[in-house]
Amino acid sequence: MREIRRVLVCALGALALVGLAGCTSQEYELPTRGGTRPSQELSLAAVAKVYFDCMTEAGIQLALDANFAGELSVVSFTGQYDLIMWRGPNGGGALGDGDDPATQEAVNAFFASPASEPGLSIDGVDHSATYARCLGESGYDENRAWGDMVVADPERISRQVEANNLWARCARENNWPAIVDSDFPTGTEYPTIFLPSTITEEQLRDLLVACPNFDQAAQEQYAEWQKDHPLGGGFPAGWLPAPALGIEPLDFLWQPTVKRVDSIPTRFPNPAEQAEIDQHLRLWDILFEAHAAWESQWYGGSGKG
Secondary structure, three states, X not given: OOOOOOEOOOOOOOOEOOOEOOOXXXXXXXXXXXXXXXXXXXXXXXXXHHHHHHHHHOOOOEEEEEOOOOOEEEEEEOOOOOOEEEEEOOEEEEEOOOOOHHHHHHHHHHHHOOOOOOEEEEOOEEOXXXXXXXXXXXXXXXXXXXXXXXXXXXXXXXXXXXHHHHHHHHHHOOOOOOOOOOOOOOOOOOOOEEEOOOOOHHHHHHHHHHOOOOOXXXXXXXXXXXXXXXXXXXXXXXXXXXXXEEEOOOHHHHOOOOOEEOOEEOOOXXXXXXXXXXXXXXXXXXXXXXXXXXXXXXXXXXXOO
């Protein structure tokens, strides 16, 4: 399970999700594949497991990650793909090279005329039928999978706040005095440090040299520990997660003039906005490139993951 997922390039080009560390220690009764789902309310983890199994049996590479409450309920695309685009009744997005004009053109075309049925394209191959079937069999909801950010695991949240604040202190000591500590959450937001969207690529690279946001040894310690603790129930001794960092969202993307239908924007950015989006995506890529390089090797080439 990965702590950080890649930047999502959506129709407006700048949505991002951060995968979260942590696992659940609960066991669940799974719904029946291929038939009518049980009438009782299923756990998010049970729904995700059915969806995950359905998709992986069709040859689509996925990862099963923890949500805000530590449940293994978030299913994300992984594997050695160049461009993945998906849209469904409860969300959509794309994973690819945000700097590539051909990628942005393909994303724009994919979302230009949103279909009523779910759609999934992986490296130009249409997997929409499989995607629709697996969503239907499982009842998986991409947005609901994250759950409410309740502090179901205070130790995990405490470790995240500690990791964030160690990084924030380093940043303040390296000429970024406005970066503030994370607080233990009392509401629905995961503790995250957002860097200003005005930071330049050179400034961000220099900051990450002085204050790295990825510790390969810690990441591999957690990955190895997970193999022996598939249901979670704790953490490796002395382990801290990577600091949860992000780039402040671009203001114009959140204006109410950007109408949305089923979470899909109905207009596309103008040239000036697109230039800001492209710059924003480059900052996200820099922020997570060390982790992405390790993830590609660990999950894609080494056979360890």
